[in-house]
Amino acid sequence: MATVRIILGTPVNSRPKPWLYFRVPAIMVNAFDIMRSRGSRREHVIKNVLQYDGEVWMDSGGFQFLRHGKVPNIEDLAKVYSQYWDIRYFLNLDYPPSPPTDDEHDLETKLRKSLNNYEYLIRRFDNVLPVIHYHWRTEVITKYIIKYLDYNPKCIAIGGLVPYVLISKGVPKDSRRSAIKFLLRTKQETGMCIHVLGLGSPVINPILKFINIDSTDTSTWRVKAAYGKVVMPGGGERHVSGRSINFGGGKEASRDDLVRLYAFLRDTGFPVIDRFNDIMTSFEYRALVNAWVVLNSFEEPSTGVFRAIYDELTREVSAKITEEAR
Secondary structure (H helix, E strand, O other): OOOOEEEEEOOOOOOOOHHHOOOOOEEEEEHHHHHHOHHHHHOOOHHHHHOOOOEEEEEOOHHHHHHOOOOOOHHHHHHHHOOOOOOOEEEOOOOOOOOOOOOHHHHHHHHHHHHHHHHHHHOOOOOEEOEEEOOOOHHHHHHHHHHHHOOOOOOEEEEOOHHHHHHOOOOOOOHHHHHHHHHHHHHHHHOOOEEEOOOOOOOOHHHHHHOOOOEEEEOHHHHHHHOOEEEOOOOOEEEOOOOOOOOOOOEEOOHHHHHHHHHHHHHOOOOOHHHHHHHHOOHHHHHHHHHHHHHHOOOOOOOHHHHHHHHHHHHHHHHHHHHHHO
16 A cells, blocks of 8 residues: 655745755745746746755645635746746646535536636646545536546646545535545546545544555644644644644644654654754644645544544445455
8 A cells, every 4th residue: 555645735935845854755835926026037947946955846826815805817827837947747727616615606607617627728738737626515526537537647636635635624514535536436447546635634644554555645734833832742732832823723732742743753754853843833743744744644644533433434345345255
């Protein structure tokens, strides 16, 4: 069973840069950030800006555009993409459906517009990946996955899973199981390379690995650090900065939590463990710790709903293997 590759999402001109301290398999930047960053727009080799010699993907930044009340123009996006020759994959500009409010017509409209964007971009670039956002109306999503397969893409990116899997709010009951099993079926039935957008985390990594998802990405290593949090191996997060808890709830780190985190870093070879005391005062150090944990924590979920889902997937896959062997 191959290990799912974790891609670190990062702003272009940001600190810290974990890849200067340890190996990072790939980096995800986004076009919205580049459009706002004058310095990076003058540089046509993105790896020079990042000080990174590995694989770089570029997201369309569509989510960030929408958060700022803007509808990105596909032609403007193509101009940004055309500036950079060292990007491994560009991601299509898609229009995410809203789980609680979009009816089937709205869903179809957004999927069709996303497909139109893909058809525009692949006429100009041979390394654009289709992006399709998950929705609980899986029969509609599956229909569009089949449409994208007609173009023989190198990989398919599936997004929109965070509300269903990590937040589970404003979506149908039992959405975690439904969404994860959709990924399993899609992988089994297409045999395609599949990248899952935004699900890289210690609690999800082992599930994605088990169902043979090829890669996922995450930016939470920086976001959590900025709010004084560390990501815990095996799942969960803890406040360590001593500031008031004003983002996303969560627990204060106990002494046992810090001992467990330190032991994980030591046992997995974290190269800057000698600065562990900086975890309470330094955003940059917390971000390095979070990046390391996200990249290296793949232990099976121990309790809770994700453990139950993991066990169900194990039984389902085992039953399929037994049936096929008959």
